[in-house]
Amino acid sequence: MISLQKFFGKDDKFFDLLEASAQEARHSVEVLTKILSNPNQTPRLEDFHASKEVDKRITEQINEAIITTFVSQLEKDDIEVLSAALYKIPKTVEKIAERFIISAPMVKDVNFTKHIALLNAATQCVVDLVGLLRFIGKGQLDEAKKINGKLQQVEAEADTVILEILKDLYSGKHDATKVMAMKDLYELLEKVIDRCRDAGIIVTHIVLKNS
């Protein structure tokens, strides 16, 4: 059966825009992981702000295109929900940078290796999943489920990591102010991975709907 939606929506710009948004989210996480690898250095907030602003502009372009485009291969509601979910990633990353700066004296000796690995894995999954949308309807469901499964696993690992960290923070070995600052920071790091998970669920749902 010929789908007119698919036929007219072939050269969809939405795929480019959504991929650009996912890349921007990944870029912001790359900047963040550089800082986390070297917590002695105070980050420049502008780097994060620039990334978030780029993503914001992409999201605005998507929203404009939703209004002005007559036919798209993807449902407009789905595009809107996904672009909003993607935008939340660099937005949360910027928030982490802000907190990182104000709690700099307390984080200088902290080892963020586990978080760096999880953040990299989560954002890579998001980029891969968004890349599948371009080939929607061409048997991508299994691949989408596979990547989404990996993303869910990353998210579960992040939950375990934060629980271990909180156990240590609540043990009484640390000063209460440090506990408060670190808890805040770690919860934001976990939130970035949650945001990636949310975006992954949305993409999988779109692929399932169009399979």
Place this chain on the structure above:
Amino acid sequence: MISFQRLLGREDEFCALLEASATEACNAVDILKNVLKRHELSPTLHEFADARSKDKKITEEISERLITTFVTPMEREDIEALAGALYKVPKIVEKFAERYSIVADQVKDVDFSRQLVLMEKAVNLVLQMVQALRAGRNLEGIKALQNELQACEAQADDVLLDMERAFYQPGFPALKAVILKDLFSLNEKVVDRCRDAGNTISHVLLKNS
């Protein structure tokens, strides 16, 4: 009047799944009640994980059925929103249990009974609302249950404020305040999630009445 949407939309199948999801939320709170009543210092978390994962499977089944079913008894978005709201209840209960398990020793003198009563009441009200939805969309009955749920949520806010009052008294140990603030706000969130589910049910019913 016969509604073809309800007749063809396998209303009972979707409602049964939603009811199963709400029942799982009640189970999660029941498990928590037992843990807190016994003041377990190292509660096993697998029971909470089981309840949550059962609910997750139900939510996934609802999502898949929504895609594969041609006519649905209510709008797809509404069923999806309700399933999502119900799933959040055992999820947040599990989160509380995880946090509690790492500090059980430090909070063994804390009484959670006021929050427990409200959490239990809230999940049961949600279950009753879902059952009422299945039984025949009685607007008045569901509205009354929703009002009760809203009142329960307001009480949970008051309890939280009351319990937090102690943290701001001079001499209260700072670390314990941080730990308890975390736990109490998760308790309150359970009731909030129930309130959200209740609001979604009322909204769906109003739209379809």
